[in-house]
Amino acid sequence: MQFEQPVPVTWVAGFIGAVLSGNQNLQATGLNEIHKVRPGDISFVDLEKYYDACLRSSASIIIIDKEVECPEGKALLVTEDPFSAYVKLVKHFRPFVPAAKMIADDVLIGEDTVIQPNVFIGHGVRIGDHCIIHPNVTLYDHTVIGNNVIIHAGAVIGADAFYYKKRGDREVAYDKLESCGRVVIEDDVEIGAGSTVDKGVSGDTIIGRGSKLDNLVHIGHGAVIGKNCLFAAQVGIGGKTIIEDNVTLWGQVGVSKDLTIGAGAVVLAQSGVPSSLKGGKVFFGYPAEDARYKRRELAWIKRIPEIWEKIKGLSQDAGERSKEKGER
Numbered sequence: 486m487q488f489e490q491p492v493p494v495t496w497v498a499g500f501i502g503a504v505l506s507g508n509q510n511l512q513a514t515g516l517n518e519i520h521k522v523r524p525g526d527i528s529f530v531d532l533e534k535y536y537d538a539c540l541r542s543s544a545s546i547i548i549i550d551k552e553v554e555c556p557e558g559k560a561l562l563v564t565e566d567p568f569s570a571y572v573k574l575v576k577h578f579r580p581f582v583p584a585a586k587m588i589a590d591d592v593l594i595g596e597d598t599v600i601q602p603n604v605f606i607g608h609g610v611r612i613g614d615h616c617i618i619h620p621n622v623t624l625y626d627h628t629v630i631g632n633n634v635i636i637h638a639g640a641v642i643g644a645d646a647f648y649y650k651k652r653g654d655r656e657v658a659y660d661k662l663e664s665c666g667r668v669v670i671e672d673d674v675e676i677g678a679g680s681t682v683d684k685g686v687s688g689d690t691i692i693g694r695g696s697k698l699d700n701l702v703h704i705g706h707g708a709v710i711g712k713n714c715l716f717a718a719q720v721g722i723g724g725k726t727i728i729e730d731n732v733t734l735w736g737q738v739g740v741s742k743d744l745t746i747g748a749g750a751v752v753l754a755q756s757g758v759p760s761s762l763k764g765g766k767v768f769f770g771y772p773a774e775d776a777r778y779k780r781r782e783l784a785w786i787k788r789i790p791e792i793w794e795k796i797k798g799l800s801q802d803a804g805e806r807s808k809e810k811g812e813r
Contacts, residue, residue, distance in 0.1 A: 486517070486575075486578065486665040486666060486687050487515040488514055488515055488516075488578060491512035491513065491514050492513045492514075493512060493513075494508070494509060494510075494511040494512070494562075495509060497527065497546065497574070498562050500573070500574070501548070501564060501573055501574065503548065503562035503564040504562070504563040505562060506560070506561045506563065507555035507560040507561050508545075508555075508558055508560045511545055511546060511560050512525070513525065513526070513527050513545070513546050514526065515527070515687075516571070516574055516575060516578065516665060516687050517544070517687045518686050518688065518707070519535070519539050519542055520725060521687055521688040521707070522543045523543050524545055525545050526544050527544065527546040527547075527571075527574065529549070529571040530548070530550075530567060531549070531550050531566070531567040531568055533551070536551075540553070540559075541556070544559070545559055546559065546560045546562065547559065548562045548564060548571055549561055549563055549567060550563070550564065550566070550567050551563065568650050568662070571662075572660075572661075575664075575665045578665065579663075579665040582608055584608075587605055587606070588600070588604070588605075589607055589608045589609070589610065589626075592606050592610045592611075592612070593610075594612045595613040595614035595615070595616065596614045597614055597615045598612055598614060598617070599618065601617075601619050601620040601638075603620050603621045604619075604620065604621070604622045604624070605622070605623045605624065606618075606624045607624060607625050607627070607628070609626055610624050610626065610627065610630075611629045611630065612624075612634075613631045613632035613633070615632055615633045616630060616632065616633065616634045616636075617635045617636070618636050619636060619637045619638040619640075621639045622636050622637075622639065622640050622641075623640070623641045623642065623643075624642050624643060625641075625642065625643025625644060625668075625684065626643065627667045628642050628643045628667060628668045628669075629667060630642075631671045631673070631674070631694070632672045633672055633673045635674075635676070636675075636676045637676060637677050637678040637679075637680075637700070638679075639679045640676050640677070640680045640681070640682075641680075641681045642668050642670070642676070642681075642682045643668045643682070643684045644681060644682075644683050645661075645663075645683065645706075646662065646664045646666070646684065646707070647705065647706065647724065648661070648662040648686055648724070662686060664683075664684050664687075664706065665686070665687055666687050666689055666707065667685065667688075667690070668682050668684050668689070668690045669689045669691045670682075670692045671692060671693055672694050673694055674692050674693075674694065674696050674697070675697045676698045677699045677700035677701065677702060678700045678701075679700050679701045680698050680699075680701060680702040680703070681704070682704040683704065684706060685707040686706055686707060686724075688707055689707075690704060690705075690706060690707055691708075691709045691710060692704070693710050693712040693713070693714065693730065694712045694713070695712050696710055696712065696714040696715070696716075697714070697716070698720075699720070699736075700718050701719050702717075702718065702720045702721075703720070703722065704722050705721075705723045705725070706725070708722050708724060708725065708726045708727070708728070709726075709727045709728070710722075710728045711729045711730035711731070711732065711748065712730045712731070713730060713731050714728055714732045715732075715733045715734070716733075716734045716738075717735045717736040717737075717738075717754070718736050719736055720734045720735075720737070720740075721738075721739050721740065722734075723743070724742045724743070726740055726743065726744055726745070728745075728746050729745065729746060729747050729750075729764060730748045731749045732746050732747075732750050732751075732752075732764075733750075733752070735752065735754040735756075736754040737755045738752045738753075738754065738755070738757075739756075739757045740758040741758060741759045744758065744760055744762075745761045745762075747761075747764025747765065748764040748765070749764045749765040750763070750766055750767075750768065751766075751767045752768045753767065753776060756768060756770055756773040757771035757772060757773060758773045759771075759773075760772065
């Protein structure tokens with residue numbers, strides 16, 4: 486998320502109650518997760534194993550839970566609970582604003598776009614030309630939709646990220662990381678009935694031009710879907726995943742978070758993808774592997790009873806021969 490105008494790092498430090506070290510003249514221009522940061526951004530880190538990645542990132546201002554050496558030109562904001570400090574900033578710069586009507590006053594809708602009954606459109610939404618938004622669709626605040634987009638009934642675009650921090654010492658264990666990102670749907674996309682696309686935690690969830698989503702598809706926070714992708718019903722994609730152009734995912738494929746599926750890949754129905762896949766191949770099974778080898782593997786698995794019977798038969802024959810030799 487980018488701020489409307491730069492904010493002095495000294496103000497940020499006072500607002501979250503942090504100790505400021507490093508460059509005290511910096512101006513913060515936005516908030517971002519570590520994988521999305523740009524110069525001027527504020528990010529946070531509260532696990533030591535991620536310190537180095539965060540300190541070396543493009544983030545100019547880092548909220549951290551321990552005094553460490555500050556990289557040249559950056560600023561550190563040291564506080565006991567960086568997660569809560571970051572959430573406080575999100576709530577300040579992008580507060581929840583209750584809706585007063587079904588379509589907010591500041592919504593922009595393009596030419597020849599059709600909005601069917603019972604559609605909810607939140608603050609700051611932008612919709613292009615020649616779109617059709619079917620009944621009971623929900624477009625959360627700040628969603629951006631291109632031209633020639635079709636969104637079918639009951640779809641929910643821009644719900645919060647599924648992102649929590651577990652607190653082991655509390656009765657209610659999970660703290661919510663507030664979302665301040667957006668969903669951006671490019672031109673010529675079609676989204677099926679009952680599908681859900683979560684906004685980014687701080688950046689954009691993107692559905693690339695010409696991609697088609699069937700009914701009941703879920704896209705997690707911060708995912709980037711390429712151009713001309715085809716997802717069949719009940720596909721689920723985890724947060725921050727990158728799906729490159731021309732990828733086909735057939736029904737009930739499950740894709741984990743933080744991975745990449747290469748351009749032109751095809752994943753067959755009911756497969757599970759726990760790690761990155763190369764482009765230009767057909768995959769199947771769990772874990773999803775090259776479909777040619779996976780089918781051979783399944784064929785051999787089906788033959789296990791037959792092979793086992795042969796092994797038992799050979800063992801019995803050998804036993805009988807040994808018995809005969811012994812009797813002689």
